[in-house]
Amino acid sequence: MLSRRNFLAAATTAAGSAKGSPKLAVDGGSPVRDKPLRADYFGTQYYDEKERQQLLEVLETRRPFRWYGPGNEPPKKVLTFEKEFAERMQTRYALAVTSGTAALQCAMAALEIGPGDEVILPAWTWHSCFNSVVLAGGLPVIAEIDESFNIDPSDIERHITPQTKAVMAVHLQGNPADMDRILEVARKHKLRVLEDCAQSVGGSYKGRPLGSMGDIAIYSLQINKTITAGEGGAVATNDTALFERAARFHDLGGLRPQHEQVVGKASLGWFIGSGYRLNEFSGGVLLAQLRKLDTIVGAVRGNARRVYDGIRDLPGI
Numbered sequence: 001m002l003s004r005r006n007f008l009a010a011a012t013t014a015a016g017s018a019k020g021s022p023k024l025a026v027d028g029g030s031p032v033r034d035k036p037l038r039a040d041y042f043g044t045q046y047y048d049e050k051e052r053q054q055l056l057e058v059l060e061t062r063r064p065f066r067w068y069g070p071g072n073e074p075p076k077k078v079l080t081f082e083k084e085f086a087e088r089m090q091t092r093y094a095l096a097v098t099s100g101t102a103a104l105q106c107a108m109a110a111l112e113i114g115p116g117d118e119v120i121l122p123a124w125t126w127h128s129c130f131n132s133v134v135l136a137g138g139l140p141v142i143a144e145i146d147e148s149f150n151i152d153p154s155d156i157e158r159h160i161t162p163q164t165k166a167v168m169a170v171h172l173q174g175n176p177a178d179m180d181r182i183l184e185v186a187r188k189h190k191l192r193v194l195e196d197c198a199q200s201v202g203g204s205y206k207g208r209p210l211g212s213m214g215d216i217a218i219y220s221l222q223i224n225k226t227i228t229a230g231e232g233g234a235v236a237t238n239d240t241a242l243f244e245r246a247a248r249f250h251d252l253g254g255l256r257p258q259h260e261q262v263v264g265k266a267s268l269g270w271f272i273g274s275g276y277r278l279n280e281f282s283g284g285v286l287l288a289q290l291r292k293l294d295t296i297v298g299a300v301r302g303n304a305r306r307v308y309d310g311i312r313d314l315p316g317i
Contacts, residue, residue, distance in 0.1 A: 022059070029307060042300065043228035045244070046292050054284030064280045067256055078283030079258055082234075084290055090212040091236040093243035093262065096283060097250050102276040104132035107216050109249035110242040111131040111166055111192050113138045119169035119194075120159050122151035129168060133285050137265035138165070153294025155182035157189075166192040171200035174300070179205050181211050194218070198233075201226040202297040211236050215247070219223070226296055227289035229282040244268055250276040 005102050023029030058077065063069030079098050086094035090175065097103050111121060117273040121129050123142045130140035131160040141159050146152035149172050153304040154168060167186050179195075184192045197211045198220035204210060211217030216239065218223075221232035235246045240263050247259045251272035278286075 001068050003202045015186055040124045041197070041223055042226050042296055043289050043292075044223065046296055050288040050291070051285050054167045054288050055281060056283055058280045064254070065278055066283065073256070074258070075280045077287055078278050081186060081283045081287040081290060083274070084193065084287065085234055086236060088290065088293065089215070089217070089236050093236065093240070095235040095243065095246050095250060097235065097276040097277040097279055098234045099231055099276075100218060100233040101128040101132065102250070102274075103198075103218035103220070103235045104128050104196070105135060105274065106235050106246040106250050106276065107130050107194055107218050108136035108138070110216055110237070110246040112314075113165060113243070116163055117165040118161060118163045119153075119166045119168055120164060121157055122170050122172075122262050124149060125168075125170045125172065126198065128198075129170060133168075137263040139163070146178070148177065150175060150177035151182065153178050153185060156182070158183050160191070164189070164191060166194055166215075167222050168194045168196055169214060170196040171203060174200050176203055176205040176210055183213065192216070194283075196235060198225065212238075216242050221286055226300070227286065227293055229285040229289070232282050232286055234277060241265075241267065242262070249273040256267065263306075 005193060025031040028257040030185055054077065058064055060074070061071065061075075061076045062068070064072070067074055069075055082094045085096070086092065095106065098105055113133065116137075117138040117139050119133045120141045120142045120143050120204050121133070124145050133140040137177050141164070143159055143292050144152045144155040146154075151169055167182060169179065169182050171177055183193060193214035195211050195214040195217040197217055200210050205213065211219065216235065216237040219234040219236070221228050222236065235243075237243050237246070244259075244263050244267060245256060248255050248268060248271065251273060253271045255263075255268075260266050262265070276284075
């Protein structure tokens, strides 16, 4: 079994052999490296003239608001991003919003989570997951995680009660949750499944994009995520009613003509909503970033392969 002690011993031996010293640096030996390794943000490394051009176009047209502005031509950056994002994630609909947290709150509204409703989610996740349930008036119910650090499908069923309405599958740090087993349990008990893909934009599960398997999905486009405009988020679904509720909630409870065209015909009335509309500057940057998503994901996976190749000779790898 590989342990941290064994790993350190192997690394120390390798470093000592290379530099003529068998001791750890803390004990007076030579350090493995002289400069610290530093990670950088994914999306911003790929900023170039594509993002610049998108921003300039918004500046020149003077139409930063996503629905209307000066002139006869309606703004199209956010709307185009939504269309292309849905295509990339293999869903019928996508909704751009101001953050991943806003996306979660829109998903809660779409699923009609309210007072007395319970949502099962993993014990280890980001604050926004349980915050969104509480803000909707629901109760977060915590399930264990498995070796993937995602929700343990075998621990979901014991938490189900008559008040349970949904299961939140959070794909943490690019690592997909076991969707086959999660969906099996959820379908058995007629529960909705929300995929939180905030940390896994562009990831996949058995060849399918994360976010395309559950009832509704959310994504974060904040600076730490795969693609970014500094801040931003998205909701995706194949369900027309869920999309309409999410779209209404993100824009004060109404449905704009452009989104009404997307769903074909509005089927709901006005209700109380919030103001999570994405602006055209952010939409333009995200559109340029989305068109680079496969390149960025390919680079991340390439780096991961190099790490695994570098430690492949260690015991237990």
